[in-house]
Amino acid sequence: MRAPKIPAAGPGRRALLLASAGLLGGCEWLDDLFRERKVPLAGERRSVLSAVQRAGLSVDEGLQARAVSLPPPTPNADWPQAGGAPSHAPGHLALDTGAAGSGGSLREAWRSSFGSGSGYRRRITGAPIVAGGTVYVVDALGIVSAFDAATGARRWRLDSRPEEERDGAVGGGVAFDAGTLYVASGLAEMLAVDPAEGGVRWRTRLPAPTRGAPTVVNGRIFVPTIENQLLALSAEDGRRLWTHRASPATAVPLGLPAPAVEGDTVVAGFASGELSALRASDGRVLWTETLAAAGTSTLAEIAGIRALPVVDHGRVFAVGMGGLSIAIDLRSGRRLWEREVGGTEAPWSAGEWLFLLSRDGELAAIGGENGRVRWVTDLQRPREGRRDPPPAHWAAPVLAGGRILVAGSGGEMVAVEPTDGRILERRRLPGGVTLQPAVAGGTLYLATDDATLVALRGAASA
Incomplete structure (x- = not known):
């Protein structure tokens, strides 16, 4: 059994400094920062899995005869929340x-500036969403x-900050x-906004700032805070339902x-490395797992979860910063498989396959049921004849139009064949x-780090 929960202390200057680093890939300098401060995670680590199941991203030769079969592409008008769906x-x-005959290439349809970009003191932390023919995005301010x-x-x-x-x-x-746009503010507020005009319907204070997007389902708003809390609010008026x-x-x-x-289950990842399933109606804990650190680097001791957890086919997929990725049965909390590979980005689930991106820039096709690796592709490999350094960080992949698309901080997007991992195309972007x-609507929308919103679609439609 897990120890009773202890209320998290407010973050000090040290935690805030680390928060700035947590967004970036390649945080090697954190190794030295934490060399003298080693705080063990709560909870007991239980390992009953085989060495094969726990291996990193090594291709399973016995899986090469199995085809990566995907469901057909499904049209979607909206991408209303982080991760495309609750x-x-x-x-x-x-x-x-x-x-036909265009090679499947995307072309830029338009681009627009949406404000202040990421910098030393500020970061864009929320990805764009699309609903009702409108793209919504929040800048670094x-x-x-x-x-x-x-x-x-x-x-x-709309300036979401109080005057x-x-x-x-x-x-x-x-x-x-x-019919409502919900805004989680970095200044510890939640706002309900008229999506047509941008007027504020209500706003409420949170006990601590948030650094990302909420999830809204069935009249409830679920939002994490930097004090390692998960809040449930009423979508009607913002009152707190549980913590x-x-x-x-x-x-x-x-x-x-x-x-x-x-359904009635909320799965949340925390900076402590905990992954918890809670009842959406009242916050009762159904089960808790810990993505304990793996590996020898002291960076692995930062076992927090930054990647969105994914729920598909009754399974929960989670990726930890400390070097561990796991699959869990949603109902029972039983661990199905684990891989000693860490990352900061959400995996993508489609059919019986999971496409996972490691913190080293390796993209892998993994069987969702058993965790076996079908193929691995190194996205960081420089293009032939190019000496430019590869991107330091890759955003979470998307599977659309028969391709896996991965955009990077180096201002490049890679298209990967999902059946075998071949790189089909590399294209430059206006920014990282x-x-x-x-x-949404057959179009790909990207927000660059310098606050440029870019729409890409087929050449005939651009």
Whole structure:
């Protein structure tokens, strides 16, 4: 049994410094910072899995005869929340790749600036969402913008910060549900906004700031805070319904994962490395796992979870920063398999396959049922004849139009063949991308680190 939960202490300057680093890939300098401070995680680590199941991203030769079969692409009009759906498992999405004979290449349809980009003191922490023909995105100052999804024309702009606190903020995130846009503010507020005009319907204070997007389902808002809490609020008026406190964390990533919701179960990852399933109606804990650190690097001791948890086919998939990825049975909490590979980005589930991105820039196709690896592709490998350094960080992948698309902080997007991992195409982007793109209406939407919103679609439609 797990020890009783202890309320998390407020983050000090040290935690906030680490939060800035948590957003970035390649945080090797944290090794030295933590060499003298080793805080063990609460909970008991139980390992009953075979060495094969626990191996890293090594291709399983016995799996080579098995084809990677995917469901057909499904058209979707909206991408209303982080991860594309409350479960973070939208499946194989349709994407307009142009007329026959075009090679499936995407073309830029439009681009628009949405405010202040990421910098030393501020970060864009919420990926764009799409609902009702409008793209919503939050800049590094907490300013929310709405754009016409077809043309890129700005529809409205809202400064989510209170008037008395407009000297700065750290990001925020948005979600859309039942005709309302919900904004989680980096200044410890939640807002309900009219999606058509940008007017504030209500706003409420949170006990601590958040650094990402909420998840909104069935009249409830679920939002994490930097004090290792998960809050449930009423979508009607913002009143607090319940609070769950995870164990204290050594470091808080900048970019907290929106929880996944399936039915009456909420699955949330925390900076302490805990992964908890709770009853959505009252917050009762159903089960808790710990993505304990793996490996010898002291970076592995930061076992927090920054990647969105994914729920699909009754399984929970979670990736930890400390070097462990796991699959868990949603109902029982039983661990199905684990891999000694860490990362900061959500995996993508489609059919019986999981596409997982490691913190080293390796993309792998893994059997969702058994954790066996079908193929591994190194995205960091430089292009032939190029000496430019590869991107330091890759955003979470999306599966759309028969391709896996992965955008990187180096201003490049890679298209990968999902059946065998071949790199099909590399294309330049207007800037670096560290947040998962959105797919809606056959169009791919990306938010660059310098606050440029870009729409890509097939050549015939661009």
